Amino acid sequence: MAGSAIYDAIVVGAGVEGLYTAYHLAKLEQKTLVLEQFPLPHCRGSSHGQSRITRMAYGDQDFYTVMMKEAYKLIEVLEKESGQQLFIQTGLLCIGQKNDPIVRGSAASLQQHGIPHERFGITELQQKFPMMSFPDSFGFVLDHSGGILKADKILQALQTQFKKYGGTLRDEEAVVNIDPGDYVTVQTTKGSYTAKNVILALGPWAPKFLSKLDLHLPLQPVRISVCYWKEKKPGQHSVDKFPVFLMEGGGGDFAVYGLPSQEYPGLVKICLHTGPKIDPDDRDTVDNRWVMDSIQQYIRNHFPQLHPIPAVVETCIYTNTPDHDFILDRHPKWRNVIIGAGFSGHGFKLAPVVGKVLAELAMGAKSSYDLNPFRIDRFKNTSKL
Structure with missing residues (x-):
């Protein structure tokens, strides 16, 4: 049954971006709920599997190198918290x-x-x-500095630490509708929840679901x-x-x-x-x-x-996305609906920082990074916003 309490934040999607967002929020003592449509663990999205590449090198996109400096530090924090090796350095x-x-x-x-x-x-x-x-x-x-991230171990560690920090995780519970407003109501296949903020980390289902919120992005x-x-x-x-x-x-x-x-x-x-x-x-x-x-x-x-x-x-x-850069932004109409999408096959390594950024957006805090490369309105000439 759905709870009657008002959450500080509801995160929709328990892939690596959603879990890292929820983990950061819970560490900041935000009452946080994560909703996942499939039973965990599952292999239907973008975060499963045993390994991912990580690196500092990022071609001409220097802003990612800047973000990766903190991503490495945050992986070390999760390693210490979980007592597991999550990174193998190979170059x-x-x-x-x-x-x-x-x-x-x-x-x-x-x-x-x-x-x-x-x-x-x-x-x-x-x-x-x-x-x-x-x-x-x-x-x-x-x-x-490059190497291997143990992807499945990171997901497990995030779930465990999120719960230790007081978070609630519900899998096999798909979101069917979101009703924005001063408070956001999230309707699922099993009930209804209310939150001050909702973070949508929907992975491949983002373009389908965001259209329900009158947001049509080139995903x-x-x-x-x-x-x-x-x-x-x-x-x-x-x-x-x-x-x-x-x-x-x-x-x-x-x-x-x-x-x-x-x-x-x-x-x-x-x-x-x-x-x-x-x-x-x-x-x-x-x-x-x-x-x-x-x-x-x-x-x-x-x-x-x-x-x-x-x-x-x-x-x-x-x-x-068309430019292969992420979307990390608020919904154009509702500031308490936060969107993380379009990770274009290189988002896992940056997830520790992405989660921090999305948590900052949800809490109304000043962002730790320049988010201009990730704004939704960069697609305003080609999309219905």
């Missing part, structure tokens, strides 16, 4: 043409912020990582094929020999990311950073043959020590 290798933003911009940003890194060419690559094969025209930046869910490739020589791509990496080329039109053999014995995680457009409620019927063809050819060209047919394929969903 992050940026790969691209020598003058591409991912190489040039990452090196400049890392240099500016005093973050340990190396920039080198193909000869050094062959010495450091002989399992990789790229043309002479490519350049590389190794961000020594596009896409299906990502998460592929694992078997090593020809066991141990060659282990965490002590192989970094996490991100490659962009052709002006950013083609991107691939990878992680060492860590989740499954002898299997390396390498994925195309895009996929077919989907409805999140019908994600598995789309044709993704072009994704598999592209990533298999990529493995043949650049990772000759891996078998070019994936051993395991799983599914994740990105929710992309």
